[in-house]
Amino acid sequence: MQSFSTIRLKDGATDYVGQSAERLQRVIRQLEDGLEQSNYTRLITPLIEEVGGREQIRMDFTTSVARALSERGREQYKRVFYSGSVFQPEEKFQVGFEERGVIAEVEAIQLGVRLIEELTGKEVTLSIGDAGLIEHLIETRVGDHHLRDQVTQMLRLRNVIELKRIARELDDALLAKLPLLFGREGAEQILPYVDETRLNAVIDLADAVNADLDFGQMGLQTYYDGVTIHGFIEGVTEPVLVGGRYDRLYEQFGQEQQAFGIGFSVERLAEVL
Structure with missing residues (x-):
């Protein structure tokens, strides 16, 4: 039988078990449910992509989303959400949503705030x-x-x-x-x-x-x-919500698009549950 004794946890990655795993899953499920109910379409991108001819573990979701939505035949997808891991270089869990085309910034920001406040009971x-x-x-x-x-x-x-x-x-x-x-x-x-x-x-x-x-x-x-x-939110020193406009990003994939997105820090939100 092949030996598996050399398997090691990757630097920057973390195992979660028991209550810590349950808290992470609660954050992920509630954010995903809220985005689905707000009529965002789920998008799944691969963990490994090719960057400059070399394989690379996903470091950022927004660039992956822009690449995926710029593929021919996906013009109808204007509002999407994602969920998964990125390595920056530590592994981080993220849930987020992105819009392109006609952007309703106020409504998108208010949605992000509402989802966090419903999850944590804390003011954003x-x-x-x-x-x-x-x-x-x-x-x-x-x-x-x-x-x-x-x-x-x-x-x-x-x-x-x-x-x-x-x-x-x-x-x-x-x-x-x-x-x-x-x-x-x-x-x-x-x-x-x-x-x-x-x-x-x-x-x-x-x-x-x-x-x-x-x-x-x-x-x-x-x-x-x-x-x-x-x-x-109170009790967390780092931002639990980060986002903004990145219209120029789509130009690198041959498109002219207005684009706006918000990402949630799953680990930081789980800290206060």
């Missing part, structure tokens, strides 16, 4: 930013391409110390302030450097869903090019 606090708005601001102030990418990445990571260093190097005080621009005061500080109509649209969306404005919030994923949204 939201923060909203706009990755594309701030990217354009950075482009107008940082000429060097590599340095511009560095500023953007440091802002995604909220690395205030490194941003201050770059700001001193460029003699640009606004760059150092970007991670700390909140609310209407933050909007006033960036208003002279961004499109006013787009800025007002972000403010209106935040008002519509009762969210805080956070102009340093770009989202960790580089495909976000519009509104970004994070949701928090």
